[in-house]
Amino acid sequence: MKTNIQNIELESIVEEINKLDTDMVLLVVDHIVWSQYSKDIILEKIENKKVIFWKSPDGEKVKNINDFQNALEFFLEKGIHRNAHLVAIGGGAVSDFAGFIAATILRGISWSVVPTTLLAMVDASIGGKVAINSKSGKNLIGAFHMPTNVWVCSKFIQSLPETEKNSGLGEVLKYCFLDYSIYDLVIKKGSIEQIIDACAQYKQKLVEEDFKEIGIRKILNLGHSFGHALEFIYNLSHGEAVMWGMVLVFKIFGTEKNINDIIALKAALNIPGKTPPWFNKEFPIDKIMTYLSKDKKISALSSIDLIIVEDVGNAKIERKTFDEILVQLESKKDELKKFTL
Ligand SMILES: NC(=O)c1ccc[n+]([C@@H]2O[C@H](COP(=O)([O-])OP(=O)(O)OC[C@H]3O[C@@H](n4cnc5c(N)ncnc54)[C@H](O)[C@@H]3O)[C@@H](O)[C@H]2O)c1
Numbered sequence: 001m002k003t004n005i006q007n008i009e010l011e012s013i014v015e016e017i018n019k020l021d022t023d024m025v026l027l028v029v030d031h032i033v034w035s036q037y038s039k040d041i042i043l044e045k046i047e048n049k050k051v052i053f054w055k056s057p058d059g060e061k062v063k064n065i066n067d068f069q070n071a072l073e074f075f076l077e078k079g080i081h082r083n084a085h086l087v088a089i090g091g092g093a094v095s096d097f098a099g100f101i102a103a104t105i106l107r108g109i110s111w112s113v114v115p116t117t118l119l120a121m122v123d124a125s126i127g128g129k130v131a132i133n134s135k136s137g138k139n140l141i142g143a144f145h146m147p148t149n150v151w152v153c154s155k156f157i158q159s160l161p162e163t164e165k166n167s168g169l170g171e172v173l174k175y176c177f178l179d180y181s182i183y184d185l186v187i188k189k190g191s192i193e194q195i196i197d198a199c200a201q202y203k204q205k206l207v208e209e210d211f212k213e214i215g216i217r218k219i220l221n222l223g224h225s226f227g228h229a230l231e232f233i234y235n236l237s238h239g240e241a242v243m244w245g246m247v248l249v250f251k252i253f254g255t256e257k258n259i260n261d262i263i264a265l266k267a268a269l270n271i272p273g274k275t276p277p278w279f280n281k282e283f284p285i286d287k288i289m290t291y292l293s294k295d296k297k298i299s300a301l302s303s304i305d306l307i308i309v310e311d312v313g314n315a316k317i318e319r320k321t322f323d324e325i326l327v328q329l330e331s332k333k334d335e336l337k338k339f340t341l
Pocket of ligand 1: 031036123
C-alpha cells in the first residue's frame with residue numbers, strides 16, 4: 001500500500017478527516033500540540049462521524065505498555081468497529097504509539113498522521129514502522145502498519161522548541177548523505193517545505209521497495225545504531241543523537257570528506273553545536289558496546305549491519321563484528337575525546 005503524502009493547511013485538517021470513508025474516527029493527539037492548536041482544529045466541524053478523542057501524554061512518555069493498554073481499553077469500551085479510522089496528531093512519539101494502536105486494535109484498522117514536528121514530517125510519520133518502548137530498549141515492541149495518509153502542515157514547526165527543530169534537522173542531515181539531490185537542495189538553501197518534501201518522498205520510495213526493511217531500507221538507519229546508544233547514554237534528542245552517531249561511524253569507518261561534508265551541511269542548516277557529547281570525558285566504550293548488542297538491527301549474535309557512506313548518495317550496508325567495532329573504538333578513543341566539528 002502506498003501512503004498519500006499531502007501538504008495541507010492547518011485549517012484543512014478537519015476537511016481531510018471529513019473526506020475519510022468511515023463513520024468513526026479515533027483521534028490520538030499529543031496534549032502539548034492540542035494545548036496550542038485546538039483552536040485551529042475544530043472537532044465540531046467533523047460531520048457525520050463519531051469522534052473518539054484520546055489526549056496523549058506528550059512525546060516519548062506515551063510510548064510505554066501502560067499507556068498502550070489504557071488507550072486500547074479506552075477505545076474498546078466505546079465500542080469501535082473494524083472500519084474505524086485512527087488519526088494521530090503529534091510528533092514521532094505519538095505517531096509511533098498511535099500507529100501501534102491502529103496496528104493491533106481489532107487486529108488492525110486504517111490510520112492517518114498529521115506530523116507536528118520536523119522530525120516526524122521528514123521521517124517518523126512515513127513508512128509504517130510503529131512501536132512502543134520496552135524496559136530493555138527503545139521501539140522493541142511494534143509492528144509494520146502503513147498509514148493511509150500523511151498530511152503535512154509545515155506551520156506546526158513555528159511552535160517547536162529549538163531543540164526539537166534541531167532534532168529534525170539532524171535527520172535531514174542523514175538524508176543529505178543518502179541522496180545527492182537532497183544534499184544539493186540543502187547546500188543551495190532550499191526552503192524548509194522543499195526539504196521536507198524531498199526527504200519524505202525519498203523515504204517513501206525506499207519503503208515501497210523494501211517495506212519490511214530486509215534490504216535497501218536499512219540505509220535509513222545511517223547513524224542510528226550508535227545514535228540510539230548516545231541518545232540513551234547522554235539523554236540527547238533523537239536527531240541530535242543520530243547526527244553524533246553519524247559522526248562516530250564516519251570517524252571509525254568513513255572518510256575525512258564525510259566529516260567535511262557534515263560541517264558544510266550543518267552550516268547550511270544552521271545546526272548549532274560543534275562539540276560531541278563525549279567531548280573531554282571518558283569515551284563510553286563499554287556502554288556503547290552494551291547498547292549496540294541489544295540493538296534490534298543486529299541480525300546475528302556477534303555482528304551488526306552499519307551504514308557506511310562512500311560519498312554523498314552512495315551508502316552501503318556493511319556487516320561489522322562487535323570485535324571489529326570495539327578494536328576501532330579503542331584505537332580512536334583518545335582522538336575522539338578531543339574531536340570537534
Ligand atoms: N517510526 C519511525 O520510522 C521513526 C523514525 C524516526 C523516529 N521515530 C520516533 O520518533 C520519536 C521522536 O519523535 P519527535 O522527534 O517527533 O518528537 P516527539 O514526538 O517526542 O515530540 C517532542 C516534543 O515536542 C512536542 N511537540 C510536538 N509537536 C509540537 C509542536 N508543533 N509545537 C510544540 N511542541 C510540539 C511534544 O509534545 C514533545 O514534548 C522517537 O520515539 C523515535 O523513536 C520513529
